[in-house]
Amino acid sequence: MFQTTSRRLLHTSIPTLSEFSHIVIGGGVVGVATASELQQQSGNNVLLVEQHDTLGQETTSRNSEVIHAGLYYPSSSLKAQLCIAGKNKIYQAWKSGNLPVDLQQCGKWVVAQDEVEEEYLHKLQANARELDVPVNFVPIEKAKSRYPLIRANKAILESPTSGIISAHEFVAFHEAGFENSDGTVGLNSKVVGIMHNPGVSNYTVSLESDGEIVDITTDNIVNSAGLFAADVANMMLPQNKHYNYYYAKGNYFSYAPETPIGQRITDKLIYPCPNPNASSLGTHLTLDLGGQLKFGPDLEWLDVSSADEIDYTPNPRNLKPAYEAVMQYFPAITQNSLSPSYSGVRPKLLSATESKDHFADFVIKEEDGYPGFVNLLGIESPGLTAAWAIAEHVKNIYHK
Structure with missing residues (x-):
């Protein structure tokens, strides 16, 4: 079985055939924050899966650690809206003493x-x-x-309002919120397959851990797999809907x-x-x-x-x-x-040539024909700043 840092009894307040209400794929800062937001909703039972042995090991740990102000992006874009909202959540929580992480609003x-x-x-x-x-x-x-x-x-x-923040401590903050709400973290767990079960309206996620394949059922999936998000999405989607990275x-x-x-x-x-x-x-x-x-x-x-x-x-x-x-x-x-x-x-999501002519926004969407399957694609800068707001945005998709 995959390694976990926290376990809980598999039950929710709503009868279900699934072992979990949500599986969040990817333990970067966006995935951890999203899992935490979802787990704190009454009745949810969330599993966060990460292919590495610790959280935040890929894009989250390899950036400038800048808190972006949000001034570069078109006003109608998710990048602008979620960057600004995420920045505000960071500073408000920090100034009120509710975000015990190292940061500086240096400008x-x-x-x-x-x-x-x-x-x-x-x-x-x-x-x-x-x-x-x-x-x-x-x-x-x-x-x-x-x-x-x-x-x-x-x-x-x-x-x-630009600044810098410890990405490691920011991940740890959301991880603590997730685990304190009895969420389950599965480390060393790589997603190798996803199957939609329309008859019972849920999903089976196949995880490889320690050379074994484990099948887990869930009502909903959040694909926050970062650099691997297109690969994960394409496990589920038909060929004509595949994403390229x-x-x-x-x-x-x-x-x-x-x-x-x-x-x-x-x-x-x-x-x-x-x-x-x-x-x-x-x-x-x-x-x-x-x-x-x-x-x-x-x-x-x-x-x-x-x-x-x-x-x-x-x-x-x-x-x-x-x-x-x-x-x-x-x-x-x-x-x-x-x-x-x-x-x-x-x-x-765009090639080098395409990027010269077009702005590439975040893609955060519930896929048509796959209820409860939410993709997060092209989550690059300002993803660290926006992470908390992205998490809230995803939560609102499920809890309108």
Whole structure:
């Protein structure tokens, strides 16, 4: 049988033929938060399954740990709505003492070096106002006196509600909420099959654990499998409804100055203006919670057909382009002060070519013809920020 960190008697307040009311597939931050929200609803009996031996081991542990403000996304998009709602839930819970995790509301600067980028910042400001996300322009001279090592030739747009958070502690917070509500966690449990049983209106999920196959029945399924979400969805859906994933790797680089800088570089996150229709926000300067600078992610499209083929080794060939990108806003940096650190991979619903022409939103939907089967696809940045709001959104699909 699969390993569990918490077990409960299999019963609900509603008679059912299934062992669980919901199975949530994927133990990243979105899956854990969703399982916790569902388990806290009266009558639910939720199983969270994760293929690794601990939670939060893939995309959740391989990102910038930024709390995004939500200013980049179209106002009608799920990315905008859930990012802002998730950010607000994080800060409200933290300020009220109900979120015991390490975080800092440090703020962010988006810097423009020429007229084209300055125009972009004004458009970003207009979008932020439409979304009711606070932003303000910082006078260039004031910025130079505060952080003389940061270059912004034309303009700086400040986002005061951006921040950083410990992803590990955020996962642990939701895991505790799930287990304290008597949820069940199945570790080392890989989904290898899903079958819809329309006669009894439930599902059979086949899990591989320790070389054995275990079949579990459930009334509902939440597919929050991250990089593997398209594969999981396609286990259930007919061929004509299959999803395709593309994988975009982001390399991160650690920073150790060759000679002492002798002054504070910044205590703000520093973002360049992204290229038009880019699939990422550019190679930015971010901080960890100890104040250490790091740079990334860049964008490297992978030629793999499955997440099982991903090589997470940071690509040393990307160091020079990253240095050249960072030098635009931090000219004191030297190439030898950077070293490859780690990488993460974003699940994309659009190819590199398609991403240049179209915005890719989160896909969160109950699949037609499969009642209770909810897919979460393309959950990339700002997924960490949005996780709590995504969880509430999924809960509302089931508990209208």
